[in-house]
Amino acid sequence: MADKAIQKLIPSRAAAKKLFQNQKRNCFTDVSSNSVSAVRLIANAVADRTDNAPSAASVSVPKTIDDLPGPSGYPVVGTAPEYFRKANRGQMHEVQRRFHEKYGKMFKEKLGPVTNVSIADPNIVEELVRKEGVYPFRPPYDSWILYKKIRNQKAGIMSSVGPEWHKLRQSLAKYTLRPKTVAEYTDVMNDVADIFVNRLRFLREKDGDVENLHSELQKWALECVAGVILEEKLGCLENEIEPRVADFIKAVGNMFLTGHQLMVFADVHKKFNTKPWRTHVEAWDTIYSFATELFEKKIDEIQNGHVEKDAVAGFLRHMIAHTKLDMDEVYVNTTELLLSGVDTSSHALCFAMYNLAKNPNAQARLQHEVDTICKGNTCTSANLQNMPFLKAVVKESLRMYPVIPINARVMQEDTVLNGYVIPKNTCVLLNGYTMGYNEKYFPDPESFKPERWLRSSGDEKHPFAMLPFGFGSRMCVGRRIAEQELFLTLTKMTQSFWMEATGDIETTLRTVITPKERSSVHQNLTSSNTSSQRFQFLGPRGRAMITCVLERLF
Known part of the structure; x- marks a missing residue:
């Protein structure tokens, strides 16, 4: 029959x-x-x-991919012009959100030579990740692969796929994702948080303002990740920093920006040596040159016994001593860990500070929790276990401003998703940003409500409606490091300042979601101090992001 x-x-x-x-x-x-x-x-x-x-x-x-709705696009280039129109530049996350509003929870689009399928439904996301094999394929940028080919480099944790990626993942995750190991870096991160807060105070007293908050946050992030990986203080938050450090930070931003610009037709840009391609290559060269210099210096110290006996071993030492990676693999992976911790953590902290400043009730509740648990002392890893609202603040901020708003998978075999046969090698976009603003999953999504994440709220959420760090074996390998950095620094900021804000932040996408340069945001940091001195944190192009009035005193 x-x-x-x-x-x-x-x-x-x-x-x-x-x-x-x-x-x-x-x-x-x-x-x-x-x-x-x-x-x-x-x-x-x-x-x-x-x-x-x-x-x-x-x-x-089951229906085929041809049965999916979606924008028709143009011959050859597909929908690419939509993303490069002036009003939509850097707004891929918003364009995708609008497409979902028009075409539903699942649609297809031809983007250059590739036909993508976009999904913004947690049930379909769960269906996809539950069907993934041992080697889930998250596609790296073509520009990264092309760069590594011309420089004859091995792929790292950010750029590898298949068994090669799995080997690196297993080697790194046993240290980066082990809570006990990450907790050992609490003192390192607290030291950087102290330096960061003191840096803000110094700039207020010296200049009356902070000319570039974005830059200060990037310096904070690099100082943190360098301490964890290299056990080194780079002096990023000193009055004068080495030009090489500043060049590295700038190169990381340029690499992510041009990587996003080269997302379509990277090979064409390479062939004609366009400006985005040249900038991309120059950025990578700067990143590897600086990182290699740091690694060689540290390895020399290790070999000559110049490392403090009681010092907590950084991830570089762990990789050398406890993995089977060769030195080329160690260099590439420590470089990718180092650069990936700069823009991601700095922007996540910026958005969390902004959300607290815009929502005084949430900030007061966080302040009360910090005061109750820490009692005016430096936060410890044990303290963090008893601070659910702090964690809810970070989670809610990541819902509204996910560092990576759109994740991706390439199907390794023909797969039925939501009743449609998605052919092998099709790229599927997982639109976390769109799901985060869906009223169905998050009532009143435009409002910052950390309490929605507390157990006491009784609000059951779909576990796949928000995955800011990914899922399963493809979860961000630096997740626990990033979270602990944010928790500890937000605690220190809460102990030191009261934040207020007027205006709104606009976002742009350059691989990671970023405060737009022309955002107009003002924040005040106040306390019961009788001083009325003001200082500003100015963003790029002199746009005010935070205005500090008074310190909070204990």
């Missing part, structure tokens, strides 16, 4: 040929066999259902 039902439901030879052609047009790379396997997948699904169904007429056959 099943065989007869299948014969009726499988397309005719002419229809199958048309299906093959359609699938070929929609696949990511070589798809000569994809359409055949897609039809087999449909046939198998029909067979399974027909065996248990009263009649073939009641069987629902």
Whole structure:
């Protein structure tokens, strides 16, 4: 019976040929066999259902990717012009959000040579990640791969895929994701938080303002991650910093910016040596030059016994002593860990500070929790276990401003998602930003409400509606480091200042979500101090982001 039902439901030879052609047009790379396997997948699904169904007429056959709605786009370039229009530059997360509003929770679009499928529904996200194999394929930027080829470099944790990625992941995760190991860096991170707060005070007394908050936050982030990886103080928050440090920070920003610009047609940019490509290569060269200099210096200290016996071992020492990575792999992976901790953590802290400044009730509640648990002392790892509202603040801020607003997967085999057969090698975008602003999953999504994440709220959330650090084996390898940095520094800021704000932050996307240069935001940091001195944290191009009036005293 099943065989007869299948014969009726499988397309005719002419229809199958048309299906093959359609699938070929929609696949990511070589798809000569994809359409055949897609039809087999449909046939198998029909067979399974027909065996248990009263009649073939009641069987629902999976649809193909061609049946998905989505924007039509233009020949060759697809929807790429939509993202590069002046009003939409740096707004891919918002463009995707608008597409979902128009086409639903799942749509397809041709973006340059690639046909992507975008999803913004936690049930479909869960369906996808539950079906992933041992090596989930999160595609790195083509520009990263091209750079490594021209420099003959190995891929690192950010840029590798398949078994190579899995080997690196296993080597790093045993240290970066182990809570006990990360807790050992509490003192390092608290020291940097103290320096950061004192830096703000110094700039107020010296200049009356902070010319570039964005820069100060990046320096804070680099100082933190260097302490964890290298056990080094780079002096990022000193009055005068080494030009090489400033060049490295700038290069990280340029690399992420141009990487996003080169997301489509990277090979064409390389062939014609365009300005974005040249800037991209120069940025990577600067990053590796500076990182290699730091690593060689540290390795020399280790080999000559110049490391303090009681010092907490940094991740570089862990990798050398306890993994099977060769030195080229150690260099590449420590470099990628070092650079990935700069823009991500700095922007996450900026948005958390902004959200607290805009929401005084939440800030007062956090202040009360910090005062109650820490009692005016430096926060410890044990204290953090008893500070649920602090963690809720960070989680809610990441919902509204996820560092990586759009994640991605490339299908390793033909896969049925939400009733559609998605061919092997298709790139699927996971729109966390869009889900984070969906009223269905987060009531009143435009409002900052940390309490929604507390157990006492009784508000059950879909576990896949918000995944700012990814999921499973593809979860961000630096997640626990980043979270602890944010927790400890927010605690120190809460102990030191009261924050107020007027104006709104606008965002732009340059791989990571970033405060837009032209945002107009003012924040006050006050306390019961009788002083009325003001100082400003100015963003790029002199845009005010924080105005500090008074310190908070204990």
